Amino acid sequence: MYRSHVLICGGTGCTSSGSAKIEEALRTEIEKNGLSSEVQVVKTGCFGLCALGPIMIVYPEGTFYSMVKPEDIPEIVSEHLLKGRIVSRLVYQETVTDDGIKSLNDTDFYKNQHRIALRNCGVINPENIEEYIGRDGYQALAKVLTQMQPDDVIQTILDSGLRGRGGGGFPTGMKWKLARNIVKDADQKYVCCNADEGDPGAFMDRSVLEGDPHVVLEAMAIAGYAIGATQGYIYVRAEYPIAVQRLEIAINQAREYGLLGKNIFGTDFSFDIGLRLGAGAFVCGEETALMTSIEGNRGEPRPRPPFPAEKGLFQKPTILNNVETYANIPQIILNGADWFASMGTEKSKGTKVFALGGKIHNTGLVEVPMGTTLRTVIEEIGGGIPNGKKFKAAQTGGPSGGCIPAEHMDIPIDYDNLIGIGSMMGSGGLIVMDEDNCMVDIAKFFLEFTVDESCGKCTPCRVGTKRMYEMLDKITKGNATLEDIDKLEELCYYIKANALCGLGQTAPNPVLSTLRYFRDEYIAHVVDKKCPAGVCKSLLSFEIDPDKCKGCTACSRVCPAGAISGTVKNPHVIDKSKCLKCGACMEKCKFGAITKK
């Protein structure tokens, strides 16, 4: 019997900021103070507030310690765990009020959130199946196997309005229905899980796998029962070692407890799951390429139809859902379709997890009801933009998505609204940009990614994206003409219409959306040969204001190219032919005499 639980985040974010050392120190101190039988240390998944890691929560009080260091641990143990005095200076300062400590659920970061997919993340020990069971785990599987027909399960998912959380937003129930019915008398069907999260900036799938792996296993078994499959595969990227390890543990525990394997709960239903590791190719997140890769072949997409529901993995009827999609399934089964459908907007039900990154205070993971505005997510939950800078745009949907400008900040976020304004939901990466970001440079960044990750099978993507990148490069170097912008736009539409798979078809989106909302920035690069945000190096020039320069020589000493000349106490001059535009002089100048144009 433990009177107190100390939860430490063991997700990738906090692990990289040193939570393993905290855990070790905590166990040692607890032992030293003779509290081992009273206080339980639990390593959990992600709490979401990754910017403040390593994070530690002490229950029953719910005290949230942030940015904990190993040397803080003796004080926390002897003061808080032994003597009951919360160490206020180490507590997340948002929770500190004049009358003491307020609940985490009342902070700006958590109060607007609604956690369904992340309900167990940061609450349970992901390596202990019994903790998952204690939070109603595997109850949904028990319910479908004993009280529901496969068609009822599919109907429930259809009625809930759940749509694929991996990006496309296809109705999940429809996918299941097709896989159940399209091929009569299939000897084998498959249930696959897409855990090949590859969008730059998105990490919600990783957090679910690390924090609550059993929810994915349970949902896949439910899907197997619904469509008539006995085998599942999770395709997870090998760059997620913690997720892979916890999945392995979870699968073994589920087998041990008879929750995977033959005749689950004594019924006729048998289901097992295998892990397949991806080797880091972005294209393998595309459904047909993913299946080709599981089959042991080079991960390349193939044309559809036939769709996977008819001929998928090993040419058998297959469903493929994303991790976050699966994480919603058990809760829908237990609480009913109406419960789920009561949240969200008309055509997008439930909640969505977003990974906040870029120029934002609370970098981390948030789950909000569909229809929440971008403003709420960025300004309230995300805590706004650091250093008093102005919001310029939010990038959603990764390399397949687009940039949302400030004028659309009050649009309720859902699948259809985002497509309407030229972006897409994607997997939920949300990168915030401020006035210091150049939109042409951003478009170039995503194109560079696409060029690198194009599998090369179809010409529009293999050659087209390369040409797009070259045009963008020309623009950022100030060598382009207005005609080039028109050509670039034309090429975008051509690739959109002709690429083989979703990745190629959506690759031009970052360019199209920035052209739509920030065309003036493109024009500034081409006509005025200026980068308004001051990012594109070729277009920058550094100058010293002779009136402000005191001749301290700091700039000339730091310049790596020897481009600055002048004598002590006299104004210095930059030789533009030698200047590398590194900006070191500007950082060094104490008098604000150096300007970047």
Added chain:
Amino acid sequence: MKSIEELNAIRDKMKDQVGLRSENPDCTKVVVAMGTCGINAGAREVLNTFAEEIAAKKVKDVMVSQSGCIGMCKYEPVVEVYGPGNEKVTYVEMTADKAKEVVEKHIINGQIVNDYVLK
């Protein structure tokens, strides 16, 4: 595992444990003063008895927590019980046996044990 009964048995066993990890603003709070004075007078045994008894009797919505010295060192171990409406009862000179009695009478049946209340 062969049956749903076994699954439910594990769930029930674990529910109380993981249930500790949620905040319920309407719960009854048992706060044991754990300053040096309290610990010397046996507050830890009292604290653990409260935690164990409440778990053993499966009492719902009760949180057992600690505070530091509240300035009544003479009366330690001191235990404050806050009801759902935040009304406070202060018990003094507690022992493990008295703690069991308070759980039984006050927390489960709602009758304040006047003999141990601060006069």
